[in-house]
Amino acid sequence: MSAAIEVRGLVKTYGPLAAVDHIEFTVESGSVYAFLGPNGAGKTTTTEILEGLRRRTEGEVRVLGLDPWKQGYALHQRIGVIPQDFRFFEKITPKEGIEYYASLFGTHPDPQELLQRVDLGDKSNSRFDTLSGGQKQKLGLALALTNNPEVCFLDEPTTGLDPQARRSIWEVIRTLRREGRTVFLTTHYLEEAELLADQVGIIHHGKIIASGTPGEIIRAHGRAERLVFEAPAALGSYLRSNLGTAVEIHDGRVEVPLESNRDALRVLSAVESSGIAWQGFTTKRDTLEDVFVRMVGPMDEGALKSETPA
Amino acid sequence: MNPRRIFADLKVVVRSYLRNPVALFFSLIFPIILIALFGTIFSAGGSGAVPLAVENLDHNSPTSVAFLAALNNTSLVKVTLVNYPVASFSSQLGDNGYSVGLLIPAGFQANYTNRTPVDLTLFTNPENGAAAGQAEGAVSGIANGFNLRAVCGGGSCAPVIQVPPSKNIGSQVYTYIDYLIPGLIGFSILTSPMFSMVDIASSYRKEGIFRELSLTPLTKSEWLLSRISWYVVLTFITAAIMIGAGVGLFGAHVEITLGLVPYLIVGPFLFVALGMLAGTVARTPESAALIGNIITFPMMFLSGTFFAVSMFPSGLQVVAHVLPLYYVIDGMDQVMLFSNTTRALFDVGVVAILAVIVFALAVRFFQWRDVE
Numbered sequence: 001m002s003a004a005i006e007v008r009g010l011v012k013t014y015g016p017l018a019a020v021d022h023i024e025f026t027v028e029s030g031s032v033y034a035f036l037g038p039n040g041a042g043k044t045t046t047t048e049i050l051e052g053l054r055r056r057t058e059g060e061v062r063v064l065g066l067d068p069w070k071q072g073y074a075l076h077q078r079i080g081v082i083p084q085d086f087r088f089f090e091k092i093t094p095k096e097g098i099e100y101y102a103s104l105f106g107t108h109p110d111p112q113e114l115l116q117r118v119d120l121g122d123k124s125n126s127r128f129d130t131l132s133g134g135q136k137q138k139l140g141l142a143l144a145l146t147n148n149p150e151v152c153f154l155d156e157p158t159t160g161l162d163p164q165a166r167r168s169i170w171e172v173i174r175t176l177r178r179e180g181r182t183v184f185l186t187t188h189y190l191e192e193a194e195l196l197a198d199q200v201g202i203i204h205h206g207k208i209i210a211s212g213t214p215g216e217i218i219r220a221h222g223r224a225e226r227l228v229f230e231a232p233a234a235l236g237s238y239l240r241s242n243l244g245t246a247v248e249i250h251d252g253r254v255e256v257p258l259e260s261n262r263d264a265l266r267v268l269s270a271v272e273s274s275g276i277a278w279q280g281f282t283t284k285r286d287t288l289e290d291v292f293v294r295m296v297g298p299m300d301e302g303a304l305k306s307e308t309p310a
Numbered sequence: 311m312n313p314r315r316i317f318a319d320l321k322v323v324v325r326s327y328l329r330n331p332v333a334l335f336f337s338l339i340f341p342i343i344l345i346a347l348f349g350t351i352f353s354a355g356g357s358g359a360v361p362l363a364v365e366n367l368d369h370n371s372p373t374s375v376a377f378l379a380a381l382n383n384t385s386l387v388k389v390t391l392v393n394y395p396v397a398s399f400s401s402q403l404g405d406n407g408y409s410v411g412l413l414i415p416a417g418f419q420a421n422y423t424n425r426t427p428v429d430l431t432l433f434t435n436p437e438n439g440a441a442a443g444q445a446e447g448a449v450s451g452i453a454n455g456f457n458l459r460a461v462c463g464g465g466s467c468a469p470v471i472q473v474p475p476s477k478n479i480g481s482q483v484y485t486y487i488d489y490l491i492p493g494l495i496g497f498s499i500l501t502s503p504m505f506s507m508v509d510i511a512s513s514y515r516k517e518g519i520f521r522e523l524s525l526t527p528l529t530k531s532e533w534l535l536s537r538i539s540w541y542v543v544l545t546f547i548t549a550a551i552m553i554g555a556g557v558g559l560f561g562a563h564v565e566i567t568l569g570l571v572p573y574l575i576v577g578p579f580l581f582v583a584l585g586m587l588a589g590t591v592a593r594t595p596e597s598a599a600l601i602g603n604i605i606t607f608p609m610m611f612l613s614g615t616f617f618a619v620s621m622f623p624s625g626l627q628v629v630a631h632v633l634p635l636y637y638v639i640d641g642m643d644q645v646m647l648f649s650n651t652t653r654a655l656f657d658v659g660v661v662a663i664l665a666v667i668v669f670a671l672a673v674r675f676f677q678w679r680d681v682e
Contacts, residue, residue: 053521076525087517089322091329096322103318104526127329 003062004029004151004182005050010059012045019045021206022059027199029150032173032183034193037203038296043186044084044155046203050184051081051153064150077105080149084156086140090129094120094139097128098146105147117175118142119168134161141172151182158192170196190289200288204296214288221295222286227267229254231278238274243267255284311535315528319536327540337502341548344494345555348616349487360441362387362448363403363411365394371419377456377471378414386448400433400477405648407489407618409435410445425460425470432476442476449473487560491552492642493615498548499577500609500635503541504585508602510537511589511676524678531673534586541578549574569645572658577638580665584634587672609635614643637661 005027012020020042027033037043048054050063052072061068066075088097098111115121118138123131131139141157154173158166166189173196176183187193193200194214202210202217210217226248229235236249239256243266248255256267264283271278327333362381368374382389387410394402396413403411413431421428432449434442453471460470514520523533549570556562588605592598612626613619613635619627630636641657644650 051525053524072524073527077527079525081522081525083518083522085518086522087519088522089326089519091326092322096325100318100322101526104315104528106314106527 002029003027004031004064005033005184006060006062007046007050008060010046010049010061011057012042012049012054013057018206020049020056020203023203023206023208025201025208025211027182027184029182030177030180031198032177032185032196034197034200035184035186035203036190036193036200036292041203042206043203047153047155047184047186051079052076077147078150080144080147080152082137082140082144082152082154082157084159086136088128088136088139088143091127093125093127094131094142095124097139097143101143101146107147109146109148114142114145115139117145118172119165134165137161138165138169141169149181151184152176153184155186156188157185158187158189166192190292191287194288202292202295209295210291218286218288218291222291224257224259226255226257226284227264227281228284229256229271229278229281231271231276235271235274235276235278238276239267239270242270242274258283311529311532312527316532316536316539319528319533320539323536323540337544337548338551341494341498341551342555344497345487345490345552346559348490348494349556349560359385359388360410360444361408362389362445363392363394363406363408364389364414365392365396365399365411366414367396367416368414368418369416373419373422374414377418377452380452380455381448384448384452386444403433404435405618407486409441412445412449422456422460422470427470427472430471430473432473434476446473446476487556487562488564488647489618489643490616491556491562491564492646493639495545495549495552495574495642496577496613496635496639497610497615498552499545499574499638500581500613501606502544502548503537503578503582504588504602504606507537507582507585508589508592508598509595511586512592512595512598516595520678530676530678534583534669534672534676537586538579538582541582542575545574545578564646565649567645569651569654570642573638573642573645573661576658576661576665580634580638580661580668583665583669583672586676587668590672590676609633612636614639634661634664637664 003026005025007023007025010020010023011018023042023046025033035043035047045054049056049061050068052063052068052075055069063075064078068075092100094115095111098109098114102109102111112121112124115124118141120135120138120142123135128136128139137157137160141154144152144154157173158169161169170192173183173185177196183196185193185197197214199212200210200214200217201208210221212220230252231254232252233249233254236247236254239245239254240247243256245257247257258264258267327337364378366374366378378389378391381387392402392406392411399411399413411433413433415428415431418428420426430449430453432446434445450473453469453473456471457469553562553564553566556564584605585602588601589598592601608629612622612630613633614630615635619630619636619640622630637657637660641654641661644654644657
């Protein structure tokens with residue numbers, strides 16, 4: 001598999017401030033790469049450099065083998081970009097917008113089919129200024145596909161969408177991947193990255209602090225699988241002294257890390273022997289969000305969003 | 311440069327425009343309102359003093375000065391002293407928008423004192439009968455008064471100052487509305503693209519639309535040419551409406567020839583590019599509007615839009631000659647009123663050269679994407 005995007009030693013400074021500080025990553029062709037980070041971490045700056053919209057200070061960047069800044073015109077024929085907060089000509093309909101982009105690119109997509117693909121088929125003749133925020137975002141996605149792109153840059157494509165619309169966008173992203181296209185996805189929704197991405201990169205203060213598959217990141221930076229009991233702190237103290245493991249005691253919860261599956265039997269046996277009453281137990285494994293929060297630390301409200309799985 | 315992309319963008323521009331009622335109003339109805347308003351205000355004859363251009367060849371002799379003071383006191387005419395070449399006095403009156411003019415001959419005072427008959431030559435515009443009648447009445451009345459005051463000799467009181475039947479102004483006669491039409495077409499050529507492009511340049515940047523267009527194969531030149539194409543079309547429509555309204559409502563006399571076409575193309579070309587350049591310099595929509603106004607307003611009033619530049623004080627005439635719109639309006643005046651091809655070609659040449667320079671600067675400095 002060849003690399004669709006290669007970044008080596010990328011730096012972007014604004015005066016004394018390094019918005020992007022010597023980052024490196026590779027995105028394989030045909031894969032979905034999720035680029036995560038809190039607000040101000042350098043996500044958008046990096047993405048815009050890859051899209052050829054912003055000049056880098058130093059480092060090597062290649063997208064489809066092209067330098068995005070110097071060969072932007074050629075690159076833009078082969079990529080699709082949906083920016084955050086997509087804006088368009090207010091009095092133009094989605095169908096006319098697709099026809100406009102198709103004429104500019106010299107392609108011949110079926111506008112109705114493309115709009116249906118992003119769940120916007122019933123709004124094909126509504127003017128842009130009458131569309132909701134989510135519908136505008138979907139039009140941005142449809143327009144980004146007008147030139148049949150090899151690489152799609154999707155900058156928070158599901159922000160502000162209702163759960164159903166979000167899932168329809170996820171389905172489009174899965175389809176893009178199945179069609180062999182590369183997707184570079186920035187998102188605030190961590191389970192979105194976990195569900196869709198083959199590879200994840202987490203950027204913080206301009207540096208990449210974790211990268212790999214979601215599983216690799218969780219294994220490398222997350223905690224081990226745990227048994228979680230709804231029980232008084234006394235149970236935690238008992239297990240701590242009898243098992244010799246790092247038992248965590250929270251408010252009404254006792255968490256016991258497991259080295260292996262057989263550990264679970266030993267823990268349950270010890271719980272039974274304690275004679276202390278308990279209500280129930282579950283097993284818990286760290287999610288990407290747990291890892292993200294632990295690595296990036298507490299953030300401002302709104303910097304990270306999560307959706308409760310349906 | 312790809313015509314397909316220019317046409318695709320032009321379609322979007324036209325659709326956006328046609329779906330905007332305010333823009334449509336300003337394009338189609340506003341020109342009629344302008345013509346009707348200014349035509350009504352300035353073309354109404356018979357009320358108030360008629361501007362009378364006077365060439366005094368008697369070198370401000372006391373008698374001629376007293377004669378003109380008496381004329382001014384009638385309130386029927388307002389005397390303005392001019393200094394045109396005598397041979398072309400008649401045509402100069404027409405060129406400078408006067409409906410009536412008076413030539414006081416050399417030796418006027420000497421003849422009056424010696425009671426030798428002397429002719430005053432009055433020039434009038436038959437198209438403006440009210441002004442002509444008013445001026446003829448005033449000049450004849452004052453001449454009669456002077457004749458009565460002349461000392462009669464030998465029992466004979468033959469009139470000394472005579473006012474023969476008036477001569478027509480120029481080879482062709484013009485009324486204010488005739489001048490107003492090229493002026494207001496020029497006004498429209500300036501304001502419509504300037505205000506719109508200044509606003510677009512800053513708002514599209516703020517909303518990220520330029521950023522999105524930069525991700526397509528559309529180039530800056532193509533984008534600008536599509537806008538220019540639209541404003542050229544709009545200018546043709548506006549010019550047709552204004553000429554139609556001027557002729558239909560006020561009986562204007564303007565020549566409609568192919569010579570007008572270059573102005574209706576290079577004019578919008580220049581001001582679309584200038585608007586884009588002004589909007590590019592500005593960082594916010596507010597400062598863009600300010601820059602647009604600073605450029606537009608002096609041109610709007612000092613380029614001969616509402617009044618002939620030759621009627622301005624000499625200082626303002628110098629200012630007018632450095633304003634691009636002056637050459638657009640002057641050129642259209644030459645084509646539509648005076649059939650002066652040489653000057654028309656000079657004017658269109660100036661506008662075309664400026665248009666190319668400003669277009670190149672606009673394309674150079676207008677940024678699709680953020681450099682930093």
